Amino acid sequence: MSDPAQQAGGPRKPRIALMGEFSAGKSTLSNLLLGARPLPEKVTATRLSPVWMSYGNQSPYREDVDGTTEPVSLDRLEGIPVEETRFIRLFMEADILDVIDLIDFPGISDPNMDSDVWERVLPEVDAVIWCTHATQAWRQSEAAVWENMPDAVREHSILLITRYDKLTTVNDRRRVFKRVRRETNGQFGGTFPISLLQALEAGDDYDKWDGSGAGPFVDHLIETIQKLADLAARSPEPLYNIANGMGVPEPVVAPVIPRRVQRPLDADKPKRERPPAPPESGTG
Ligand SMILES: Nc1nc2c(ncn2[C@@H]2O[C@H](COP(=O)(O)OP(=O)(O)OP(=O)(O)O)[C@@H](O)[C@H]2O)c(=O)[nH]1
Ligand SMILES: [Mg+2]
Numbered sequence: 001m002s003d004p005a006q007q008a009g010g011p012r013k014p015r016i017a018l019m020g021e022f023s024a025g026k027s028t029l030s031n032l033l034l035g036a037r038p039l040p041e042k043v044t045a046t047r048l049s050p051v052w053m054s055y056g057n058q059s060p061y062r063e064d065v066d067g068t069t070e071p072v073s074l075d076r077l078e079g080i081p082v083e084e085t086r087f088i089r090l091f092m093e094a095d096i097l098d099v100i101d102l103i104d105f106p107g108i109s110d111p112n113m114d115s116d117v118w119e120r121v122l123p124e125v126d127a128v129i130w131c132t133h134a135t136q137a138w139r140q141s142e143a144a145v146w147e148n149m150p151d152a153v154r155e156h157s158i159l160l161i162t163r164y165d166k167l168t169t170v171n172d173r174r175r176v177f178k179r180v181r182r183e184t185n186g187q188f189g190g191t192f193p194i195s196l197l198q199a200l201e202a203g204d205d206y207d208k209w210d211g212s213g214a215g216p217f218v219d220h221l222i223e224t225i226q227k228l229a230d231l232a233a234r235s236p237e238p239l240y241n242i243a244n245g246m247g248v249p250e251p252v253v254a255p256v257i258p259r260r261v262q263r264p265l266d267a268d269k270p271k272r273e274r275p276p277a278p279p280e281s282g283t284g
Contacts, residue, residue, distance in 0.1 A: 011232065011233040012232045012233070012235075012236055013054075013055075013099065013100050013101050013229070013232060014099075014100045014101070014126045014127065014225060014228035014229055014231070014232045015052075015100065015101040015102075015103060015124060015125050015126050015127075015232075015238060016100050016101070016102055016103070016125070016126065016127050016128065016129055016225075016228075017050075017102075017103045017105055017121075017122075017125040017127070017128045017129070018030055018102065018103065018104045018105060018128075018129050018131065019105045019108065019118075019128050019129070019130050019131070019145075020105075020107070020108065020130050020131035020132055020133075020142070020162075021107050021108055021109060021131075021132070021133060021136075021139065021141065021142060022106075022107030022108075022109065022110050023107065023133070024107070024131035024132060024133045024162055024163075025131045025133075025160070025162035025163060025196045026104055026105065026107075026131050027039075027104055028162075028196040028197070028200065029129065029131060029160070029162070029196055030053070030102055030104045031200065032196055032199055032200055032214070033094075033096050033102065034053070034092060034094040034096060034097070034102070035094060035095070035096075036092065036094060039051070039074065039077065039090075047082055047106060047110065047112060047113055048077060048078075048080070048082070048088065048104075048106060049062070049080060049082050049085040049086070049087055049088055049106070049117060050086075050087040050088070050103050050104065050105050050106065050117075050118055050121045051087065051088045051090055051103065051104040052087045052088065052089050052090070052101060052102075052103045052121075052124075053089075053090045053091070053092060053094075053097060053101065053102045053103070053104070054089065054090075054091055054097055054101050055091065055092070055093065055094070055097035055098050056091035056092075056093070056097075057091055057092075057093060058091045059071055059091075060072050060073075060074060060088060060089060060090045060091065061088075061089050062080055062085045062086075062087070062088050062089070063085070063086045063087055063088075063089065064084055064085060064086065065084055065085070065086050065120070067086075069089075072088060074090075082113065082117055083114065083117065086120060086121060087103070087121055087124075099225055099229065100225055100228070103121065103124070103125060105118045105121070106118055108141060108142065108145050109141045122240055123238065123240050123241050123244075124238055124240070125153065125238055125239070125240050126153070126156065126228050126231065126232060126238050126239040126240070127153055127156040127157045127158075127224065127228055127239065128149070128153065128157040128158075129157065129158045129160060129221075130142070130146070130157060130158070130159050130160065130188070131160050131162045132159060132160070132161055132162065132180065133162060133163055134161050134162060134163045134164045134166055134167050134176055134193070135163065135166050135167065137161055137176055137179070137180050138179075138180045138183050138184060143183065143184075146184070146187060150239070150240060150243030150244060151243060152239050152242065152243035153239050153240050153243055154187050154188060154189075155189055156189055156224055156227060156228055156239065157188050157189055158188060158189060158190050158191075158192065158217070158220060158221065158224065159180070159184060159187075159188040159190070159191040159192070160191075160192055160193075160194050160217065161176065161177065161180055161191065161192070161193040161194065162194055162195075162196055163195065163196070163197075164193040164194055164195045164213060165195035165197065165198060173193065176193075177191075177193055189220070189224060190217075190220045190224075192213055192216055192217040192220065193213050194212060194213035194214060194217055195212045195213060196212075198211065198212035198214075199212040199213070199214035202214070
């Protein structure tokens with residue numbers, strides 16, 4: 001309905017929501033992924049409706065809760081009526097938006113904002129990157145929201161333990177990571193500690209980028225996007241809705257055989273021993 005690619009008849013792109021508590025780093029993460037700042041700095045400090053970002057150069061607009069749309073000015077986003085706005089649509093020619101849409105959510109337990117403001121946008125999403133603040137990671141309020149998320153969405157979602165630079169000792173870091181992994185066991189496709197500020201500052205410095213935690217996270221994100229793109233191409237319905245009972249259509253393409261099991265059939269040669277199983281991956 002509100003997806004321009006779909007309107008143009010193209011396949012739908014996966015939609016990834018950035019969620020978490022107030023100030024956990026959602027907008028900083030969106031700057032990092034986009035390689036640019038979509039909103040003027042002063043605007044990011046105010047309460048905003050969910051901001052849905054797509055590839056393109058169209059002008060921004062807001063969609064009202066009744067479905068009507070209205071152009072908006074980036075300089076005046078703070079004047080947008082949050083309660084009556086379903087989301088703000090922004091368009092940028094950023095590489096990542098070539099493959100996914102990003103939806104930057106407001107903080108989940110902002111006392112000045114009804115949770116309905118973001119809950120009503122959940123049916124639009126396929127997956128979530130959840131930002132949890134390292135120094136107060138995985139609060140009850142976060143666990144409570146995540147508990148209600150459909151399994152299929154959770155499986156394709158990523159937990160980022162942000163502001164990891166604020167934990168200064170190795171012991172603290174290990175302790176927080178272990179606790180969060182224990183408390184969220186099996187509820188995310190992957191969990192990664194990250195300093196978003198260090199990642200933003202890294203530029204072309206590969207060691208700094210990797211040291212910030214961004215390297216492993218982005219590798220995992222790319223894998224996730226590949227899986228979601230396949231789902232999105234097959235279904236106009238976001239995963240959140242599919243998981244709520246609408247059903248996933250059967251794949252139309254033949255399953256891809258992992259490279260390590262593709263071996264030319266050779267009848268002359270005796271069968272070889274099975275190769276050893278690969279080591280377990282660090283995610284899950
Ligand atoms: N030290 C440190 N600061 C960070 C990190 N990530 C974000 N910040 C800072 O934390 C503040 C809040 O970050 P935002 O990205 O605006 O957080 P948000 O989740 O979008 O916040 P709301 O939209 O208000 O809920 C900003 O001043 C960021 O610069 C990090 O990894 N390390
Ligand atoms: Mg924000």
